[in-house]
Amino acid sequence: MSAALRVAAVTASVILAAAGLETSTASAATLLMPQPVTPTAQTSAPCDLASSTSCTYTGSGELPTVTIPSGVSRLTAIVTGSQGGTPRGHDPDGGEGGGAGQVIAQLDVHAGQQLQLWIGRRDPQAGYTHGGGGATSSSSQGGASGGGSSAIVSDKKPLVVAGGGGGGGGGGATTTIVRAGSGGSGGSGGKPAQNGRQGNGSYSGGKSPYKCSGGSGGSGEKARSGKGESAIANFVLGGGGGGGGGGGYPHGGTAGYSGDGTLTCGGGGGGGGGESFVGNGARLLAFNGVASNGDGSIVLSTHLTAAVFHCKHGKETWRVPATVTSVDAIVVGAAGGIPTDPGVSGRPGYGARVAATIAAPADSDLTVTVGCDGNSGAGYGDAHGGGRGIAHTFTGFNGGGGGGASSITDAAGTRLVVAGGGGGGGGSTYFAPQARGGNGGSAGHGPGRAGAHGGSRGQGIYGHGGDGAHESTPRGADGEDSAKPPLLGGGGGGGGGGGYAHGGGRGESDSFGGGGGGGGAGDSYADSARTRGATFEPGADGGNGVVILLYTP
Structure with a gap:
């Protein structure tokens, strides 16, 4: 404790x-x-x-x-x-x-x-x-x-x-x-x-x-x-x-x-x-x-006092005070992005929320990276989210980008805690009948690949959602673009969320005019040798991630 x-x-x-x-x-x-x-x-x-x-x-x-x-x-x-x-x-x-x-x-x-x-x-x-x-x-x-x-x-x-x-x-x-x-x-x-x-x-x-x-x-x-x-x-x-x-x-x-x-x-x-x-x-x-x-x-x-870090599209260094040997951390990954038609398109997935006590030697440095949401495309993070799928027809809407992962690493670059990002929502289409995009998957249902949920399928035939933690790298996959005219295109797919080792899979676009699939979430992690009491759950606040360090100076 x-x-x-x-x-x-x-x-x-x-x-x-x-x-x-x-x-x-x-x-x-x-x-x-x-x-x-x-x-x-x-x-x-x-x-x-x-x-x-x-x-x-x-x-x-x-x-x-x-x-x-x-x-x-x-x-x-x-x-x-x-x-x-x-x-x-x-x-x-x-x-x-x-x-x-x-x-x-x-x-x-x-x-x-x-x-x-x-x-x-x-x-x-x-x-x-x-x-x-x-x-x-x-x-x-x-x-x-x-x-x-x-x-x-x-x-x-x-x-x-x-x-x-x-x-x-x-x-x-x-x-x-x-x-x-x-x-x-x-x-x-x-x-x-x-x-x-x-x-x-x-x-x-x-x-x-x-x-x-x-x-x-x-x-x-x-x-x-x-x-x-x-x-x-x-x-x-x-x-x-x-x-x-x-x-x-x-x-x-x-x-x-x-x-x-x-x-x-x-x-x-x-x-x-x-x-x-x-x-x-x-x-x-x-x-x-x-x-x-x-x-x-x-x-x-x-x-108790706190150091709080927000999305800045960069890394920040925090020096552990001389009288402190452990820090209680809340690390929240960024949510996926909102598609360009938020009223009908799929909703983005939440980033993970990981809470843990970190063993941190006095006067050592911790590097904090806070994930950014995928509302403007691929979300920045320790691992970036995937880019949004683009709808190339006037009846379709772009998907949301994947959310970036948030992390705390030590001076040697070892990742101590990583909270995966959520998948972007799939874009809708107004080609008759109106088709809703799929929801992005949320991270944090547990550690590792199993805790990263996949995105849901859009309304239609082929707008499949991306699998959670599907990628072989931490970066989320880019959402799939729709077909270009004269082909019938659907809504753009959602981007996958960034993760610790495996980013979320891409949401697919429906080439028959349906809604795009939501992107999958990235995986999350806590180093068992340097942390204790780690808990994992999806966040409950959309948008950018946050990192909170609680300690007694």
Whole structure:
């Protein structure tokens, strides 16, 4: 366990069960990727920051007040909202709940100041702002509730809020063709004293072969009073219920809508993610999404600090401080690129999110490379993503480029942690009938080649998606271009994501006028000799990657 996240021995391994609070010598991966918890009563005193350097708070709803002890003027906070709920027990199951927002910020505090903590849950009644309830359906599956936001409040004013993920939409008819939409992830924190970015929009539900469309996905913005709104279920025609929006501040996510149609109806759309926020008295250090954290949590530390790196199309060197021997790292690969028609084309895949503790000798150098997304073509990174497939006909649209891999290497050039990039979305085509491009594959479902998912096929005949970690080199493959006139061309394929050893395969273009396939994701890695507690999962925030180094100077 690194000193950055160690709890003082006097409170180590003590479970304050009655307060729903835990202080322990958990690994960095546990603190940075909170796992689902069992809610408990809230009657005991909270963790004492006067005797502990770090306290982790779980539970649900409003927790007891934390009083700042003498001698403490600054806290580092890791605030994680709740993941949105996922409907279960139906064939097919509903869409996955959207990941939570996670905000890392520094708080300027003073002795005697009281902080009120709120912990979000996948429950329409829990959190600083609640997630909206999922809509019901008469003959299909209901949507799930959005996740509640987690927050730190002082004098009735929010200092930091991490938005909840949107709830997954309910499954539609009893055919595997009809899939529901996934919830959007919680929004990122904004600049100090300003609103954060809105939560991510969610994904529409699947379609049925019987003139029935899937429900629209909710957007990540402007639900009234910061609460997610529930969709109206289709009680007559049996579409899947829409997912509830995630709680956020100042805006929650809007709800997804139910599928509709004439006979066998589509899956409901997922709810949008709630907005995250950083206000006066707090300074944003970093944001990253967490795809599968379950309920929310808050970590407060009196000594923890952070170094944060963003996409700069180049490498940066960081000198390990003289008093530091290990660093807790969050490494996030870049997402794939958005095709030139984002409304109909396939969505890009997420980059991997790898959390690990790195053994780093004092005064040594670490080299950090942050992957860039594939929105403008091949994403820059430790390994570049593949270029976008070009549509050479006026009815088709270009695919998205692959996302670049993010990495940390030592002075000898040895890669310690690599987070693969996501595959680019496949381009759509408006040649009759309209054909949607395939989704890019996401990285981080585990280490190595098996953890890199392939892209999905576009609507049509030959627009196959690229395989995950298919290439023999770390660079992602370029998406396939469409045929040139006078031949009938389709949408361009998505580029593959960059990886550690194997980049993602290319999405193919459909020469018969269909949508292009999504690119595959790149693989991810953590050096078992130099890291411990490594965890892998897909990121939950599109766009560029990020690298966060947490340590105690």
